Amino acid sequence: MILKLLSYNIRFGGLKRERELAEVIRGVSPDLVVFQEAIDAELISRLAVDTGLPFWAARGRHSIGYISRVEIAHHEWHYPAGAKHSFLEIVVAGGETRIFGLHLSSMFSKWGERRRVREIRSLLKSIERYQSGFHVLVGDFNTLAVGEVLDVRRMPAWIRGLVWISGRDIQRETIQLMRDSGYVDGYRHLHPSDKGYTFPVWDPHLRLDYVFVPGSFTDRLVHCEVIQPDAAAKASDHFPLLAHLDFG
Numbered sequence: 001m002i003l004k005l006l007s008y009n010i011r012f013g014g015l016k017r018e019r020e021l022a023e024v025i026r027g028v029s030p031d032l033v034v035f036q037e038a039i040d041a042e043l044i045s046r047l048a049v050d051t052g053l054p055f056w057a058a059r060g061r062h063s064i065g066y067i068s069r070v071e072i073a074h075h076e077w078h079y080p081a082g083a084k085h086s087f088l089e090i091v092v093a094g095g096e097t098r099i100f101g102l103h104l105s106s107m108f109s110k111w112g113e114r115r116r117v118r119e120i121r122s123l124l125k126s127i128e129r130y131q132s133g134f135h136v137l138v139g140d141f142n143t144l145a146v147g148e149v150l151d152v153r154r155m156p157a158w159i160r161g162l163v164w165i166s167g168r169d170i171q172r173e174t175i176q177l178m179r180d181s182g183y184v185d186g187y188r189h190l191h192p193s194d195k196g197y198t199f200p201v202w203d204p205h206l207r208l209d210y211v212f213v214p215g216s217f218t219d220r221l222v223h224c225e226v227i228q229p230d231a232a233a234k235a236s237d238h239f240p241l242l243a244h245l246d247f248g
Contacts, residue, residue, distance in 0.1 A: 001247040002222060003070070003092065005099065006030035007209055008240035009140045013040040014047070020235035022050040027229050028242055031069045034088070034101035036140045036238075038065030057088075063103040064088035064139070080122030084115070087123055087139075097247055098130055102139040104174065116143055116174040124181055134220055136245065137183065137212040140238065145175040145185065148207060178212055186211040186243055187224045198226055198239045209241045220246045 006028055014021050014037075025033060025047070033053065038044050044058035048067040057075050058065030063085040064077070071093035077086040087102040102123065104116045127135070175185065187196045187210065197204035213221050223244035232239050 003032060003245045003247050004028070004030040005136070005138065005211070005243045005245055006033045006227070006240050007036070007101070007138045007140075007211065007243075008033055009036040009103070009209065009236060009238040011037055011236045011238065013037055014043050014236070015040060017235050018043060018046060018050070020231050022047055023231040024227065024229055024235050024240065025051045025053075025067075027231070028227055028240070030242065032090070032092070032099070033067045034090070034099065034138055035065045035067075036063050036085075036101070036103040038063065041065070062086050062088075064101040066090060066101065068092075078126060080119060080126055082115070082122060083119045089127075092247070095247055096133060098127075098133075098135040100127060100135065100137045102137060102141075104140065104142045106142045113143060113173055116141070117177055120174055120177055131182075131214070134217045135214065136243075137178075138210070138241075138243070140208055141174060141210050142208055143174045144172055144206065144208075145188065146172040148172075175210070178210075182215050183212040184215050184218050184221075186213055186221045187226075187241065189218060189221065190224050196226055198241060200237045201233050201239055202237075204228075204239070209238060211241060211243045213245075220248075222246055 038058045041058040044065045048056040053067040053069045055068040055072050062077055073093040074091040076089045079086045084105040085103040087100055090099040104119050196207045198209040199206045225242050227240045227242050
């Protein structure tokens with residue numbers, strides 16, 4: 001079974017952009033969409049209807065939600081110690097594979113990166129009983145990988161100030177921690193030289209959205225791409241990230 005998994009930050013709950021969001025999602029025809037900033041449960045329920053993905057879950061003040069074409073056996077929100085947002089555990093019916101949707105703290109500064117590192121450490125600690133099996137971590141990590149360029153000139157003035165105070169760049173610890181913990185950056189694994197920018201849609205120059213799989217299961221990641229249809233420019237400030245996963 002190949003599962004088409006779409007990760008999508010819909011910005012401020014997607015309010016007043018339902019039609020555009022639905023158009024983007026229908027164009028991809030995913031099996032499962034993991035949302036970030038899905039803070040309006042009623043909007044998520046309407047998106048489920050509009051896109052023909054009948055299974056859904058969202059909760060006010062929780063960033064992560066989902067809609068799905070395939071039945072979900074279990075879902076549960078968890079709050080790692082010190083995290084800004086909860087993460088969402090999703091188990092597709094008929095198997096034991098777990099998908100963990102997450103949304104790490106924003107803020108382009110060394111202090112923001114330190115918080116993201118704490119969040120990831122706490123999350124990985126909470127799911128270590130699943131480390132030997134196939135599982136997926138997906139979402140908006142709000143940070144850059146080692147070696148990727150941050151063009152500060154294209155950032156808003158207040159962010160440029162934070163970056164300057166932080167040493168004219170940001171630390172790259174979060175993604176490196178994922179790699180050091182045995183995970184593979186799915187997009188970079190399949191596209192070693194492509195930019196893969198997901199943010200912002202009006203001037204793409206940052207890759208903030210990721211899908212990670214354990215290194216021993218990289219063969220389960222069949223395909224990964226950034227989706228950039230015309231409708232995406234009005235739907236959110238992020239382009240969605242699509243992964244095809246072999247569930248066996």
